[in-house]
Amino acid sequence: MTLLNVENLSVTLATSSGSAQAVRNLAFNLDIGEILGIAGESGSGKTMTALGLMRLLPHKGFATGSILFDGKNLLAESNKAYRDIRGNQISMIFQDPMTSLHPMIKIETQLTEHIRHHKKISQEAAHIRALELLNTVKIPDPASALEAMPKQFSGGMRQRIAIAVALACDPKLLIADEPTTALDVTVQAGILRLLDQLRREKNLAVMVITHDLGVLSSLTDRIMIMYAGSEVESGLTSDILKNPRHPYTKGLISALPTSDLSGKTLKTIEGMPPELGKIPSGCAFHPRCSYSRDPCALEIPQAVQISAKHRIFCPVNPLVNS
Amino acid sequence: MQQIKKSKNLTLAGYLSAKVSSSFAKFIYKRVAIGLLMMIGITFIAFAVTQVVPGDPAAVNLGQSAMSNPEIVARWRAEYGLDKPVPEQYARYITKVLHGDLGVSQHSRRPVSQDLAEYFPATIEIALVAIIFSILIGFSLGIISAMTRDRLPDQLIRVLSLTGVSMPTFWTSLVVFYIFFFKLGWFPGTGRLDPGGDEPIHLTGLYTIDALVHGQFSIAWIALKHLALPAIVLATYTIGVLTRFTRASVLEILGNDYVRSARAKGLPEWLVIKRHVLRPALLSIITVAGVAFGGLLSGSVLVENVFSWPGLGQYAFKSAIALDLPGIMGVSIVVAGVFILMNLIVDILYRVIDPNLRSE
Numbered sequence: 108m109t110l111l112n113v114e115n116l117s118v119t120l121a122t123s124s125g126s127a128q129a130v131r132n133l134a135f136n137l138d139i140g141e142i143l144g145i146a147g148e149s150g151s152g153k154t155m156t157a158l159g160l161m162r163l164l165p166h167k168g169f170a171t172g173s174i175l176f177d178g179k180n181l182l183a184e185s186n187k188a189y190r191d192i193r194g195n196q197i198s199m200i201f202q203d204p205m206t207s208l209h210p211m212i213k214i215e216t217q218l219t220e221h222i223r224h225h226k227k228i229s230q231e232a233a234h235i236r237a238l239e240l241l242n243t244v245k246i247p248d249p250a251s252a253l254e255a256m257p258k259q260f261s262g263g264m265r266q267r268i269a270i271a272v273a274l275a276c277d278p279k280l281l282i283a284d285e286p287t288t289a290l291d292v293t294v295q296a297g298i299l300r301l302l303d304q305l306r307r308e309k310n311l312a313v314m315v316i317t318h319d320l321g322v323l324s325s326l327t328d329r330i331m332i333m334y335a336g337s338e339v340e341s342g343l344t345s346d347i348l349k350n351p352r353h354p355y356t357k358g359l360i361s362a363l364p365t366s367d368l369s370g371k372t373l374k375t376i377e378g379m380p381p382e383l384g385k386i387p388s389g390c391a392f393h394p395r396c397s398y399s400r401d402p403c404a405l406e407i408p409q410a411v412q413i414s415a416k417h418r419i420f421c422p423v424n425p426l427v428n429s
Numbered sequence: 430m431q432q433i434k435k436s437k438n439l440t441l442a443g444y445l446s447a448k449v450s451s452s453f454a455k456f457i458y459k460r461v462a463i464g465l466l467m468m469i470g471i472t473f474i475a476f477a478v479t480q481v482v483p484g485d486p487a488a489v490n491l492g493q494s495a496m497s498n499p500e501i502v503a504r505w506r507a508e509y510g511l512d513k514p515v516p517e518q519y520a521r522y523i524t525k526v527l528h529g530d531l532g533v534s535q536h537s538r539r540p541v542s543q544d545l546a547e548y549f550p551a552t553i554e555i556a557l558v559a560i561i562f563s564i565l566i567g568f569s570l571g572i573i574s575a576m577t578r579d580r581l582p583d584q585l586i587r588v589l590s591l592t593g594v595s596m597p598t599f600w601t602s603l604v605v606f607y608i609f610f611f612k613l614g615w616f617p618g619t620g621r622l623d624p625g626g627d628e629p630i631h632l633t634g635l636y637t638i639d640a641l642v643h644g645q646f647s648i649a650w651i652a653l654k655h656l657a658l659p660a661i662v663l664a665t666y667t668i669g670v671l672t673r674f675t676r677a678s679v680l681e682i683l684g685n686d687y688v689r690s691a692r693a694k695g696l697p698e699w700l701v702i703k704r705h706v707l708r709p710a711l712l713s714i715i716t717v718a719g720v721a722f723g724g725l726l727s728g729s730v731l732v733e734n735v736f737s738w739p740g741l742g743q744y745a746f747k748s749a750i751a752l753d754l755p756g757i758m759g760v761s762i763v764v765a766g767v768f769i770l771m772n773l774i775v776d777i778l779y780r781v782i783d784p785n786l787r788s789e
Binding site: 195 | 578579685686687689690691692693694695696697700704705708709782783784785
């Protein structure tokens with residue numbers, strides 16, 4: 108069942124040289140209990156997509172289009188009505204657990220303030236809920252953890268606490284923005300396992316944003332690849348990783364380090380992603396693309412359906428038909 | 430005197446945070462000890478500076494005819510110890526200070542400690558009123574300004590605060606004096622009380638407080654009216670500074686990840702501000718407020734002159750033009766002591782505000 112349906116989403120940000128589009132005409136959907144991965148280089152608009160959904164865009168930034176969540180258009184809700192959804196039915200985990208928790212507020216308050224606000228429950232009930240949440244995210248000794256300050260925990264533990272904060276009101280949708288990027292590799296696996304377990308136990312829909320395709324391969328059902336604010340390819344995780352069609356996706360996957368290539372130089376995609384506000388005409392990827400032909404610079408590519416759930420935004424024939 | 434004040438303060442603060450009393454007490458003792466050393470250093474610098482300034486105290490304080498009589502000049506110098514070598518003068522001075530004797534002023538011919546006891550409370554009184562108003566108004570305006578960033582209230586507040594910071598104090602004094610006293614007659618003009626009016630029974634030297642404590646409400650009202658104009662003038666600048674500083678600091682904090690986290694929880698904006706923004710904002714603001722309070726004490730010379738306010742600023746000014754060494758030194762010690770005390774209070778408040786500092 109579809110929980111989230113995003114159509115035509117664009118995000119405009121204010122920059123020093125005027126406004127610029129960070130996300131352009133994005134469309135995707137997400138089912139209950141599904142994990143969607145959104146991948147791309149830094150600056151591809153992944154985080155702005157998430158912040159657009161959360162209506163937490165930076166000063167003077169705004170989103171247009173439609174975001175249907177559980178039948179409601181989130182962009183049309185008033186601020187007050189939206190605040191009742193945010194943190195309650197949709198919640199978010201941020202990249203850096205060292206800065207996303209308030210350094211001067213003890214864990215219990217940070218874990219229960221929104222439960223008490225949204226669910227109108229007593230302090231005692233919230234306390235019990237907080238203990239339960241810390242158990243769920245496997246924090247040892249929850250009772251004393253509640254009394255502690257964030258700086259008494261390691262990065263991995265803080266991210267677990269941040270996940271507990273996000274889960275506190277039993278949301279339907281969890282957005283995880285680079286949830287493991289700031290963590291050690293060994294800690295990463297634990298966090299990913301936790302997200303997967305939560306999805307299965309609570310039927311949670313999860314949107315994971317990352318630049319690390321390795322993270323997505325083990326966790327997600329589907330992947331959407333973004334470049335310069337637009338989707339370039341999306342499909343089932345296995346399709347994307349084993350049978351990528353878009354030249355950009357191919358480049359990303361061949362740039363992954365693998366053990367059998369040891370001693371060889373890592374492959375890279377030539378050139379740099381465009382800066383905000385300086386997006387090339389037509390297909391944004393064409394200046395870096397080895398398949399690029401004349402029309403690529405002129406026409407914005409339309410979606411080409413490869414299979415039921417696999418599509419690319421590139422009309423160049425050899426790729427579509429390979 | 431300073432010492433007693435401080436130790437009172439620390440036991441009080443100690444009671445407040447009984448939980449961490451031992452580490453807290455250690456922190457306080459260390460800070461007080463450092464403060465005392467700093468005070469001695471300050472007397473040394475102040476003494477050295479007065480020696481470098483050209484000018485002969487005798488020539489300033491004695492008349493022309495007395496100056497032409499070498500015997501009188503020599504006796505005058507001997508009376509104030511000015512005939513001794515400079516290092517010995519300093520050693521004698523600091524020994525006396527450590528015994529609580531600040532010497533005798535050359536221009537008022539009274540003990541400096543007595544002068545300070547009279548002038549200092551007058552300045553403390555306007556400075557306290559000014560700083561309390563500045564913090565209340567500056568902090569509120571700064572928060573409103575940051576929350577309505579780039580919208581009309583913010584723009585109005587930014588213009589007002591810039592005006593407050595830019596207007597020279599002597600000019601504000603004259604304008605306020607002219608309008609509210611001379612033209613409108615809403616406030617009394619000069620001094621701490623109406624001419625010939627009764628003084629309140631002495632307790633702290635702060636007239637409003639003394640009068641209130643002793644139930645002399647009409648005197649308290651008069652003293653308050655006298656206090657209003659100079660305090661407003663003094664506060665104008667500080668309100669401007671604190672408003673601008675609060676705005677900048679709140680905006681910086683609003684950009685932090687943890688504020689985004691708080692908003693992501695769907696909390697109402699007032700709760701985000703109250704719980705997640707104010708606490709860290711206060712940390713930087715009390716630092717500025719502490720420095721500003723010290724500035725109000727030592728920088729009120731012009732305002733005190735316009736409003737004939739018998740405060741420390743006036744006394745410092747008179748001591749300086751008379752090259753009155755004990756007077757200048759006395760003022761330096763008091764002002765330095767207040768700065769050090771303010772820093773101590775600010776550091777204590779840091780620990781009250783930020784629980785992370787308490788456990789260290």
